[in-house]
Amino acid sequence: MAPSSPPSPSSQTDFESLGLLPVLCQTARTLGMKRPTPIQQEGIPALLQGRDVLLPSQTGTGKTAAFVLPALQKLAHIKEKEGTEDFSTPRILILEPTRDLAMQTAGICRQLGRQLSVRTRVICGGVPRAQQTRALAEGADIIVATHGRLLELVDNGELILSELIYLVLDEADRLLDEEFSESMTALVPYMADRPQTVFCSATLPEPVMALARKVTHDPVRILLPEESVTPRRLRQRALFIEEHEKEKTLLTFFTQSLPQGRSILFVKTKHRADALARLLRRKGFNALALHGGQTPGERKQALARFQSDTQNILVTTDIAARGLDIEDIQLVINVDLPPKPDTYVHRIGRTARAGRSGRALSFISVTERGLLREIERHINHRIRIVTHDTLQR
Structure with missing residues (x-):
């Protein structure tokens, strides 16, 4: 070869x-x-x-x-x-x-x-x-x-x-x-x-x-110049949190400082994606869900609405982790960590594309701390741990 x-x-x-x-x-x-x-x-x-x-x-x-x-x-x-x-x-x-x-x-x-x-x-x-x-x-x-x-x-x-x-x-x-x-x-x-x-x-x-x-x-x-596992201009952060506090913390985060551009929230299941999108809408945020339980037409419509800026928060499963061409994502939040480090890399790769800057935030419950260590070994990078007080930084 x-x-x-x-x-x-x-x-x-x-x-x-x-x-x-x-x-x-x-x-x-x-x-x-x-x-x-x-x-x-x-x-x-x-x-x-x-x-x-x-x-x-x-x-x-x-x-x-x-x-x-x-x-x-x-x-x-x-x-x-x-x-x-x-x-x-x-x-x-x-x-x-x-x-x-x-x-x-x-x-x-x-x-x-x-x-x-x-x-x-x-x-x-x-x-x-x-x-x-x-x-x-x-x-x-x-x-x-x-x-x-x-x-x-x-x-x-x-x-x-x-x-x-x-x-x-x-x-x-x-x-x-x-x-x-x-x-x-x-x-x-x-x-x-x-x-x-x-x-x-x-x-x-x-x-x-x-x-x-x-x-x-x-x-x-083909080898890319300065090829790395994660984008160079991507700022990665993690917050240790109880599982039952994830939704409340997310609402507080968006209420205090809603990102100007588009955000993608990754969760484990399609039911969780629907529920979280509904919760965000009830609280006044432009949010919609995207997952494999939808028909192709429904997913196409969701992506079109998201990219048109009428909806600036997309709650999704790993169906959106790879390949889908979604431009100008400012923030990726892993509400739930994926089971494999490769999937984490693909998720956060939705932002900081083509030389742009971006942010990735992961909510880490007690049961997910082992996954975080696997991810850090895979990307050869220690992810900075933040507190609730420094979450917005």
Whole structure:
């Protein structure tokens, strides 16, 4: 596995220098992407050369565009070579761990590919199967999917993967459960011999590397400059507190000093998310809930309202910890600590994105102190403990 060298500040400062088509460069700039990010500077040329690539998944790095832009260019070249505008079977497959991430990634594919004749279809649970099969019958160039519904359609012959040239496993460290492993094993015989593969993961422990070795060949591993586990401009604090005092303390905190921007509150369960959002609304705060118990339409509406600033507090489960593109988060509060340190890193990564500053506050009950120690070992950083009197600082 060949690691890339982090780009120097003076290297490759525009999209044209990466080898992208002018139409893709122009679209990127139209969407506000003035210059390629470090991960794009290193990842896009390697992918255009046909290499398998391991991309880090830190938030705010431009990772999705780093694998979507080369995919679009490859499609454009193949269509020109074959003299066709439409494919009856997909050439690009992007696997996502959740339907929300699948919908978001598909949206980015459509935005970046809007000047090209590219059809992107989403295949995931929670959507009527007949609706998806009708779309597939009209043809598809890019499939963005979750593995369960994808395998179901492939098994029934309603989706053909034999022409794939490009495979993306996004958020791969979330795709290690037994069900996914079984799905991948079942899907491999249906795919092309060996499509070019992009493997995206925030962490690369041995189980993740074992999967990477299984699906990639001699990959280039992209290293970000000054890569660290947590954002550099993120101020982390923790408050030791009794479990039954968490809601009261939270209300006092917001009453005394409501952050000017958006805040995300992470809790353990969807029921707790609903209850806490209702409590905040009763006390006069703009708050809403987001969790896996909602329909895709309800979650889409909640995110739209949150991002429009009509609601400035989002109470959510770990469904919002990774991947979802939520801009300008000023504060993350872990009302409940997650069971795994990696999830803590993803949660607080919602703020301090792309060089901005941000705050992360965690409420630590007696039973969660062991989790705090695990998190500190994982991030190699001691989180400052504050008191109720210094909570606002």
